[in-house]
Amino acid sequence: MTRETSNDLAPDLASQLAQDPVPAGNARERLLDAAEALIYAGGIHATGVDAIVRQSGAARKSFYTHFGSKDALVAAALERRDERWMNWFITGTQQCGKTARKRLLGMFDVLREWFASDDFHGCAFLNAAGEIASCDDPIRIVARKHKERLLDFVRTQCDAFAAESTIDARHTARLARQWLILLDGAIAVALVSGEADAALDAQTTARTLLDAETAKSADSPTRNSTRKSANQPATRRSPSRRTAT
Incomplete structure (x- = not known):
């Protein structure tokens, strides 16, 4: 069967979803990077704030400063x-x-x-x-x-x-x-x-x-009726037998 689509040009998701390098001082972005990676791989409930902070390399204080709660970060x-x-x-x-x-x-x-x-x-x-x-x-x-x-x-x-x-x-x-x-x-x-x-x-x-x-x-039926009407020549009315008054 001939394929109707081609995946040759489909972009690679890993590269599309890969974050750009985050500056060392940007704690917020590093926390987001860590949260997304850990939660996507292991789930929300299985991922603790300590693990996110540790992987991000940010200070725990930065977590509270930028988000205040785990749910807000997620x-x-x-x-x-x-x-x-x-x-x-x-x-x-x-x-x-x-x-x-x-x-x-x-x-x-x-x-x-x-x-x-x-x-x-x-x-x-x-x-x-x-x-x-x-x-x-x-x-x-x-x-x-x-x-x-x-x-x-x-x-x-x-x-x-x-x-x-x-x-x-x-x-x-x-x-x-x-x-x-x-x-x-x-x-x-x-x-x-x-x-x-x-x-x-x-x-x-x-x-x-x-x-x-x-x-x-x-x-x-509606579409067929419309097509049929469009293909038929217009019907001419027969001359009226009434005489003009």
């Missing part, structure tokens, strides 16, 4: 990761093809490269949300905003797909939500199974979904 680290992760994912997706269909399917090729990397530990935002019970917790809020940003980007690609195909634009919001489930599902399966090809399984399902949407739209 939320700030996730916000920073959100920006880098989205930049990486958007760039990789846009390089997968000139059509929206290729870009939508290419999202799974981008994910597969991430799944195959040594530092893949699942979605940092799903992982964090799973450890925090309260929906109003700042950490859960950051995680939720990340998924909203991802959904918004997927929606732009679904809208573009509708514009270049026959599907009804009113269905793109639902399609985008289904697409997000496939993306997050692939991430979860890859984390648990250790199989990078979970992305390709999700891609196969995604391709079927696009084909089904296209076929459903083509069979729509």
Whole structure:
């Protein structure tokens, strides 16, 4: 089967997410670096403030000065990761093809490269949300905003797909939500199974979904009626038998 996408141009997530060298005096950035690395690898509850401070090389006083609490530090680290992760994912997706269909399917090729990397530990935002019970917790809020940003980007690609195909634009919001489930599902399966090809399984399902949407739209009575009317010549009215008065 001919692949509809190419991962040759997908950027490497490790390099995209790698922080620039932090000046020795910038304790805040070093604390964020340490918190993100340790928590992504081991989880929020398993990572203590002492370990973060020790890895950062910052003084404990700096931790309290810049953040005041572990939760505030974790939320700030996730916000920073959100920006880098989205930049990486958007760039990789846009390089997968000139059509929206290729870009939508290419999202799974981008994910597969991430799944195959040594530092893949699942979605940092799903992982964090799973450890925090309260929906109003700042950490859960950051995680939720990340998924909203991802959904918004997927929606732009679904809208573009509708514009270049026959599907009804009113269905793109639902399609985008289904697409997000496939993306997050692939991430979860890859984390648990250790199989990078979970992305390709999700891609196969995604391709079927696009084909089904296209076929459903083509069979729509309203659309067919519109096309039929457009192809038929206008009917001329017969002369009236009434005489002018």
